[in-house]
Amino acid sequence: MKNTFLILFLLCFLIGCSDQKLTNKEIVTKYYNARNTANYNELKTFINDSITITAGDYIMPYTHDSFYEEFKWDSIFRTSYKIVELVEKNDQIIASVTSNSIRFEFLKNNPLVCQYKISFTSGKISKIESLECIGANWKIWQRKVDSLVSWVNANHPELDGFINDMTMNGAINYLKAIELYKKNKK
CATH class of the missing domain: 3.10.450.50 (Nuclear Transport Factor 2; Chain: A,)
Incomplete structure (x- = not known):
């Protein structure tokens, strides 16, 4: 048993x-x-x-x-x-x-x-x-990317290349670029 x-x-x-x-x-x-x-x-x-x-x-x-x-x-x-x-x-x-x-x-x-x-x-x-x-809307998407990249190249060349940098540092730079761009547009 x-x-x-x-x-x-x-x-x-x-x-x-x-x-x-x-x-x-x-x-x-x-x-x-x-x-x-x-x-x-x-x-x-x-x-x-x-x-x-x-x-x-x-x-x-x-x-x-x-x-x-x-x-x-x-x-x-x-x-x-x-x-x-x-x-x-x-x-x-x-x-x-x-x-x-x-x-x-x-x-x-x-x-x-x-x-x-x-x-x-x-x-x-x-x-x-x-x-x-x-x-x-890929046209708006591309327009926003082009505008951001052009602005960064003219105003913050130290962030150049962020758009193709698929690392964490690239993403951090992408966010910095967005923040600087938005601040400038205000």
């Missing part, structure tokens, strides 16, 4: 401790929650050893270390994410996500609502492809 009890206890323990595999929708939800709370240690558990981000012609492959740099860059702008919809198609997720940030606000596209096709390898996110940003 004791042996039967011990075997049943061990069996229940092992079944209860088995890893529950997350669905792709759950992985995407947890990924965006981790981005929202700026928790990279949690976020990296949902991405593959390498992850590729694509937006138009822009294709950027990342390792965990280089993706951390992108994560820090984005967090400087205090970007928040809210999932609007998740649809599963052929083991991929089409995610509609609303993003708000200081940068998007300056570029007059806040919030930015975009759709992403998210692919998986071995149960982890391996690719995030930007499909479309609904309601985005």
Whole structure:
């Protein structure tokens, strides 16, 4: 009787401790929650050893270390994410996500609502492809970027290059440029 009890206890323990595999929708939800709370240690558990981000012609492959740099860059702008919809198609997720940030606000596209096709390898996110940003006004976006870059080059050349610097320091300089530009326009 004791042996039967011990075997049943061990069996229940092992079944209860088995890893529950997350669905792709759950992985995407947890990924965006981790981005929202700026928790990279949690976020990296949902991405593959390498992850590729694509937006138009822009294709950027990342390792965990280089993706951390992108994560820090984005967090400087205090970007928040809210999932609007998740649809599963052929083991991929089409995610509609609303993003708000200081940068998007300056570029007059806040919030930015975009759709992403998210692919998986071995149960982890391996690719995030930007499909479309609904309601985005890219002409205003580009006009604001051009105006900021021109103004910075003429008035604060020490910040030159911020627009292409995808490091945390680049994001800090981007914010400085925005603040100086706004202060000058008042």
